[in-house]
Amino acid sequence: MFYALLMDWDTTENVDTIHIKGEIISLVHANGDWISMDIMLVDSILPHKLTRKLRLSWSKPPTVRVGQQWLFTIKPKPITGPLNQGGFNQQKYLLSKHIFAKGKVTAGRLLSDNKGVRDKLIEQLKPALAGYAAQDLLLALLVGERSLMTSDRWQQLRNTGTGHLFAISGLHLSVACLWIYLVSKTLLFNLLPTQGRRNSVVAMVLCAVTAIAYAYLAGFSVSTQRALIMLLTYISSWLFSRFSTSWERLLYALFMVLLLDPLSPLSASFWLSFTALIVILVTVGKFEPQRFEAVATKVESRQPAVISIPQVLLKQAMIGFRATLQWVVAFWAIQWRLALVLGGVQAIFFAGTSVISIAVNLILVPWFSFIVLPISLLSLLIFIMAILVGVDAELVNFFWLSQLTMEPVLMLLDIGSRIPFAWLGLSMQWIAVVICAVLGVWLCCQFRTLRWRLAFSVMTLPAVILAFQAIFGIQQQQWKVHLLDVGQGLSAVIERNGRAIIYDTGASFGANFSYAERIILPFLNSKGITKVDFLVISHADNDHAGGASVIMEAFPEAIVISDDKRWGMVNCRPKNLLWQAINLEIIGPLIPAKGNNGSCVIRFANGDNSLLLTGDIEHEAEQKLIHHKGIESDVMTAPHHGSRTSSSDGFINAVSPQLVLFPAGFNNRYGFPKKDILRRYHDFGIDTLISGEQGQVSVVFQSNSINIYTYRSDFAPFWYNQVFRFGENKNSE
DSSP states (O other): OHHHHHHOGGGGGGOOOEEEEEEEEEEEEEETTEEEEEEEESSOOOSSGGGOEEEEEEESOOOOOTTEEEEEEEEEEOSOOOOOTTSOOHHHHHHHTTEEEEEEEEEEEEEEEOOOHHHHHHHHHHHHHTTOTTHHHHHHHHHOOOTTOOHHHHHHHHHHTOGGGGSOSHHHHHHHHHHHHHHHHHHHHHHSOOSSSHHHHHHHHHHHHHHHHHHHHTTTOHHHHHHHHHHHHHHHHHHTTOOOOHHHHHHHHHHHHHHHOTTGGGSHHHHHHHHHHHHHHHHHHHOOTHHHHHHHHHHHHTSOSSOOHHHHHHHHHHHHHHHHHHHHHHHHHHHHHHHHHHHHHHHHHHSEEETTHHHHHHHHHHHIIIIIHHHHHHHHHHHHHHHHTTOOGGGGOOHHHHHHHHHHHHHHHHHHHHOTTSEEEOOHHHHHHHHHHHHHHHHHHHOOSHHHHHHHHGGGHHHHHHHHHHHHTOOOSOEEEEEOOOSSSOOEEEEETTEEEEEOOOOEETTTEEHIIIIIHHHHHHTTOOEEEEEEOOOSOHHHHTTHHHHHHHOTTOEEEOSOTTTOSBOOSSEEEEETTEEEEEEEOSSOOSSGGGOOEEEEEETTEEEEEOTTOOHHHHHHHHTOTTOOOSEEEOGGGGOTTSOOHHHHHHHOOSEEEEOOOTTOTTOOSOHHHHHHHHHTTOEEEEHHHHOSEEEEEOSSOEEEEEIIIIIOOOHHHHTTOOOSOOOOO
8 A cells, every 4th residue: 555655646635544664763853742753664565675764743742762663653745845946855855865755643553662772872872972062063973863963053064064074974984994994903013913915904804894883873874875885895996906096996986876876866965975086086186296206306416425313314304394295285285176166066055155164174174083083983982892891881981082172173163153154155046157167267277278278268258247247237127926835825036136025925833944934035045136125925824924024034124015013114005116117016905904805916017017916815805806907917826825715707807817826835735726716717728837736936027928937847857856746736626
């Protein structure tokens, strides 16, 4: 049954609940009385382990722990989510985590409580680390458990570009293996000297064991698995004495990663990891130590034939200085290249980058490699050994030393988070032209012939043109309306020349979630919109006004149009306003009213193009608008999300739109838009689009044309958005 649901999620609307047996593998987060967790199906008929993970939400759950097995009664849901430019793509994220389904738990029965070694260790580590200021960071660093990290901590890591230091990956496994290799090889050659490869092989095998053990402590997360595969590929080639270049080993690792995890390219960490390795290999390949050797040769040529002891010491000091200088220059070359290239990759995935990451990482990467990681892992090893031999772990708790090494880290994170420009949000347009320009400049530097340099210099023209437009304020004639996908709610952004009008803000739920914060603000940033002139709150319902305070805080200069006295600076009585040569006509209501019929109805017109935003008006308000002169519009948002209380024949005929946009969440509990309402518009020959099915819908008004774009079909027509398209709307009558 569940396998059928997984293969065709359109069947889920005919299913109430199903019973599944699963083991809790991760507690994702808690929000009030709700928890979110990932489970692995037990005794599943699904053919592969990659398709047996689910993400479940549970309201008012009992005490649950990782490792427990439960018999769940769930209502299955697809992994769809709101899709907007600049926003979080839940489908892509969950697929990269191998999660192919979601569900809401309605009941559960505990079957067993078999905690694994890692789970027991985490339970004992938490009290041992309690009281330390860096307990959340140490727990993430040692066992990959990030449940203690707060939103403020995540903000610090983002602003400083140091999140990679606390996600167990290639850096951590490599450092752990390097220290094990150096220590074990030194001990073996001193205790059991040999002329063969025996000691080196033993040391390398210990490296592999260490890497696997550390990856297990990290819970074999996707990024850790990828790093482990790459490291074991290198160790295997060395053990079997097969010569291969660094590039060959990189390709072998890439092949193994894609073979074992074909979905890994959906993860940002995949691109960051392999891009970092490519940058390092290119930099190391271009680094030329010959210049240092040349200096040494000149110095040595000046030395007399007979060298005194002071001269020998001076020579040795110069050799050491030269080696140190060579290492410093190489390290700096790698760091600034990593910061530049990975900053671009980060900007593509997260619509921004940390401008202080190069300075912070220049300090913290060596500090972590030589101080923090060795001491923290040694403290963990002593802690584990004490537990195994039955010694009170508190007597050998050396995590205070780890905390001491983390003090400079905490200080830098705190300072970095206080810098106002630490995180630079970038529009997708600027990201594209800057990356293109940087690539063009780099290619120009690789070729010495004039014709190739001229050819690649063309790649810098888009950045020059965009900068020219920004400096001289060149105005565009086109204007756009974006109906955002905010679930079962409404938010539309009217955009022109980097400025906007926002009509409604979607819903908010408690103090921790708002569509305005999660969707609208990232969308504005991705479009490069820096000024909101008007904020329209059609009426006070949560699905329309829930994010009003968030938008007002982000854009305090915005003029609020609303009949609600909490926000309204301008009421919704009929009037005309002019905004960038676009006539903004507030049509109604004539008299303030509560509820849906009190929605603020606004018509935008510019030349031959027009747009009507209707809020949640119902038949009564529609009848009052039918006789309004000039209500005809090319595009209209469907009143009240497409319910049967709205969209009367007379109103549709009076507006006569070419396109109607339905702000309705996918598979929403109200069944909006109703099938008969959709059919009614189609009978009038009107095209319809639903935000819950298509994602963000953008309409571009030009002087002689209207162009329509949707997220799934135009902005991101990738397979992971197309596979979960869910076909036609199948909501019940």
